[in-house]
Each structure stands twice: as structure tokens, then as C-alpha cells.
Amino acid sequence: SQQGEEDPQALSIQEGENATMNCSYKTSINNLQWYRQNSGRGLVHLILIRSNEREKHSGRLRVTLDTSKKSSSLLITASRAADTASYFCATDVSADKIIFGKGTRLHILP
Amino acid sequence: DAGVTQSPTHLIKTRGQQVTLRCSPISGHKSVSWYQQVLGQGPQFIFQYYEKEERGRGNFPDRFSARQFPNYSSELNVNALLLGDSALYLCASSSASGTRYGYTFGSGTRLTVV
Numbered sequence: 001s002q003q004g005e006e007d008p009q010a011l012s013i014q015e016g017e018n019a020t021m022n023c024s025y026k027t028s029i030n031n032l033q034w035y036r037q038n039s040g041r042g043l044v045h046l047i048l049i050r051s052n053e054r055e056k057h058s059g060r061l062r063v064t065l066d067t068s069k070k071s072s073s074l075l076i077t078a079s080r081a082a083d084t085a086s087y088f089c090a091t092d093v094s095a096d097k098i099i100f101g102k103g104t105r106l107h108i109l110p
Numbered sequence: 111d112a113g114v115t116q117s118p119t120h121l122i123k124t125r126g127q128q129v130t131l132r133c134s135p136i137s138g139h140k141s142v143s144w145y146q147q148v149l150g151q152g153p154q155f156i157f158q159y160y161e162k163e164e165r166g167r168g169n170f171p172d173r174f175s176a177r178q179f180p181n182y183s184s185e186l187n188v189n190a191l192l193l194g195d196s197a198l199y200l201c202a203s204s205s206a207s208g209t210r211y212g213y214t215f216g217s218g219t220r221l222t223v224v
Contacts, residue, residue: 040147040149040198041217042114042215043202045215096141096209098208100152
């Protein structure tokens with residue numbers, strides 16, 4: 001079963017535009033993480049936000065978390081061709097386990 | 111420093127065979143997790159080991175087993191392979207609690223069952 005669900009499933013934008021993807025989850029969490037995956041390779045950890053945080057920044061990434069709505073968003077500003085990838089949110093369902101959503105496939109058009 | 115290494119990178123097996131996948135975590139990382147990722151889906155949790163003890167198991171049949179060695183490397187074994195076991199198998203390591211600090215993933219082993 002999958003705890004998180006990303007929206008949209010796929011997104012195509014022009015280079016330089018901002019990309020926003022959302023994640024909704026079902027049960028209470030302590031932390032939520034976002035990962036990037038290029039072409040079916042390994043996942044790269046982007047950012048972790050704790051349940052007592054509402055917003056976090058890392059370079060061109062901005063993550064928000066709304067625990068009352070059980071949702072998070074990932075904003076990538078000034079997108080680049082290299083940002084083309086799949087993006088996954090992951091939530092902790094126990095002390096030792098995170099569960100991923102199905103991901104958003106982001107395509108940056110030149 | 112070397113990242114998480116997985117071997118082999120690609121593998122083709124026949125239905126009914128057995129397969130062993132290997133993972134070496136980042137030096138100093140004591141936790142290893144295994145995930146299965148079917149094409150077009152998110153990774154599905156299979157196992158988590160910490161200090162050689164199983165700490166978590168996902169909803170996978172008993173054909174799937176794993177272990178962690180004293181040097182913290184890990185093996186994932188799958189017996190009686192089915193066509194549906196074709197997937198990318200990912201290993202992730204963390205220093206302590208990956209749920210609190212994040213995981214580092216290997217590039218995966220792509221298993222094809224024919």
C-alpha cells in the first residue's frame with residue numbers, strides 16, 4: 001500500500017518556469033521527505049521537513065507542510081533541463097520505515 | 111567516500127530460479143533498507159535492518175528474505191522467481207534513523223525474470 005500520493009502524475013513546463021507538485025498522505029507523520037529519481041536510477045534525497053515545521057528551503061527548492069490537511073508541496077523555482085526527473089514524497093509510518101507515493105514525472109522543455 | 115553500492119547492476123533470471131542481490135552501505139551507516147520499484151510506480155518497502163537485526167518487513171511473500179552482515183553489508187534473496195518480480199531493487203542506507211534524517215540510495219539492481 002502507498003501512504004502518499006503525488007499530484008499531478010506528470011508535469012511539463014518551460015525551462016525557467018517554476019514547478020509545483022503536491023503530496024497528500026493518510027496518517028499522522030513525524031517527518032516527510034522528498035526524493036528525486038532520474039531515469040529509473042537510484043533516488044536522491046532532496047529535503048526533509050518535520051511535522052512541527054511549516055516551510056523549508058534548500059537552494060531552489062521550497063517545501064511546505066500542512067499537517068491539518070495532511071499535505072505537502074514541493075516548489076522548484078527557475079527550472080532547468082537537469083530538473084527533468086520523477087519526484088517522490090515519502091512519509092514515516094514507523095520509526096524504521098518510510099513509504100513512497102507513486103511520484104510526479106517532471107519534464108522541463110527547452 | 112563511496113556511496114551505496116549495489117551489485118549486480120543488471121540481472122536476467124528464469125522463472126523458478128533464485129537470486130541474490132548485494133548492497134554495501136556508506137561507511138559508518140549501520141542501517142540498510144531494501145525497496146522494490148516496479149516500472150511507473152513508487153518504491154515499495156521490503157525490509158529494514160539495523161545492527162544486523164530485522165527492524166521492519168513489508169508486505170512481501172516469504173520468498174523474499176534478507177540478512178545483514180557484521181560489516182553492515184546486506185543481501186536480499188528471492189526464491190522461486192515469478193515474472194512479477196521483475197523490477198528495480200533499491201538499497202538505501204542511513205547512519206541511524208533514516209526516517210528522521212533521510213536515506214542514501216544506491217543505483218539499484220534491475221532484475222528481469224523471463
